[in-house]
Structure formats: C-alpha cells, structure tokens
Amino acid sequence: MIISFCGPSKLYGSENLEEKLLAFLNEVITDERTNFYLRDSGAFDAFAYNACKRYQVIHSNVRLTFVTPYITEQYCEKLIPKLREKYDMIVYPEIEDKPLRLALLHRNQWMIKVADVVVTHVDRHSGGLYRLYMNAKKNGKKVFNLSNMKL
Numbered sequence: 001m002i003i004s005f006c007g008p009s010k011l012y013g014s015e016n017l018e019e020k021l022l023a024f025l026n027e028v029i030t031d032e033r034t035n036f037y038l039r040d041s042g043a044f045d046a047f048a049y050n051a052c053k054r055y056q057v058i059h060s061n062v063r064l065t066f067v068t069p070y071i072t073e074q075y076c077e078k079l080i081p082k083l084r085e086k087y088d089m090i091v092y093p094e095i096e097d098k099p100l101r102l103a104l105l106h107r108n109q110w111m112i113k114v115a116d117v118v119v120t121h122v123d124r125h126s127g128g129l130y131r132l133y134m135n136a137k138k139n140g141k142k143v144f145n146l147s148n149m150k151l
Contacts, residue, residue: 001034004067004115005052006108006132007146009042011121017146021051021119024144028117034062037091037111040083041104044121049086063088069107070100112136123147 003025036052039045049064056062066087068080083090093110095103109132112118118136122129122145136143 001029001032001116002037002114003028003034003117003119004037004111005045005048005119006039006111006129007042007044007048007119007121008123008129009044011042011044011047018047018051018054020146021048021144022055024119025051025055028142028144029059029062031061035065035089036062037065037067037115038087039107039111040066040086048119065089065091067091067093067107067111069095069103071096072100108132109135112141113139115141117142117144119144119146121146 036048038049038052040049052062052064056064064087066083066089068075068083068090071092080090093107093114095106095110098106105128108128112132112135115136118133118141120129120133120143122133124130133143133145
C-alpha cells in the first residue's frame with residue numbers, strides 16, 4: 001500500500017491533528033507492507049513526517065519514502081545525503097521530461113497517481129492543492145482530509 005501526503009506549506013500541526021492522523025493510519029493500514037510517500041519542504045511536510053516517524057516506531061511494516069522532484073547534480077550533492085539520513089528510501093518519479101520549474105507540480109501529481117490513499121489538509125475550494133484533492137477523488141483514491149471542512 002502507498003499512502004501519499006500532500007498538504008499546504010503553511011499548515012502547523014497540533015497534537016490533536018497528529019492524533020487524528022495516527023488514528024486514521026491505524027484504521028486504514030493492515031499488516032501489509034506500507035510506504036509513506038512524503039515531501040520535505042514545508043510545515044505540512046514536517047508535520048506528516050513526524051507523525052509517520054512516530055507511527056513507524058510502533059509498526060515495523062512501514063517505510064518512510066521521500067519523493068524527490070529533482071535529480072540535478074547540485075540538488076543531489078547538497079540535499080540527498082541529508083535526506084538519506086531521515087528516510088528509508090528515496091524515489092524519483094518519471095518526470096525527467098518535464099521542465100524543472102514544474103517539477104514540484106508533476107511530482108505531486110505523480111504521488112497522487114500512484115497512491116492507494118492520499119492524506120491532505122484542504123480547507124478551501126480553490127488552488128493547486130484543491131485541484132490535487134479533486135483529481136485524487138476523481139480517480140477513486142481514498143482521501144483523508146485532515147481539515148474539518150466538508151468538500
């Protein structure tokens with residue numbers, strides 16, 4: 001099972017929000033091997049990583065996987081060694097034919113495409129994150145929205 005995490009860069013998680021996420025993960029994850037597909041560039045990403053790491057301490061059947069948007073030489077030299085310390089695995093989606101300036105968008109779309117479950121925090125009816133959310137729903141993905149907003 002693959003669970004992808006895509007959320008807003010400025011969300012700051014709370015203990016209540018983390019408990020909500022952990023309860024959902026306990027509900028949806030069975031004994032099968034599970035990969036958490038994570039990003040590493042904003043507050044939501046840090047929140048998701050911390051919650052997933054906490055979950056992994058108790059459950060040995062999960063892996064923390066960083067999905068990188070770039071494989072440029074400079075990016076690989078500077079950031080990948082640090083990311084290898086945090087994550088069990090690093091994955092580069094098949095987006096090398098896309099312009100670098102759109103790499104984040106294509107990486108996020110790929111994360112939704114390959115996921116069985118998508119975890120997000122969408123609290124408005126517009127923007128790129130909302131479009132990702134709607135795309136996931138349209139393609140039959142199980143989506144867990146940490147926001148209390150009904151979409």
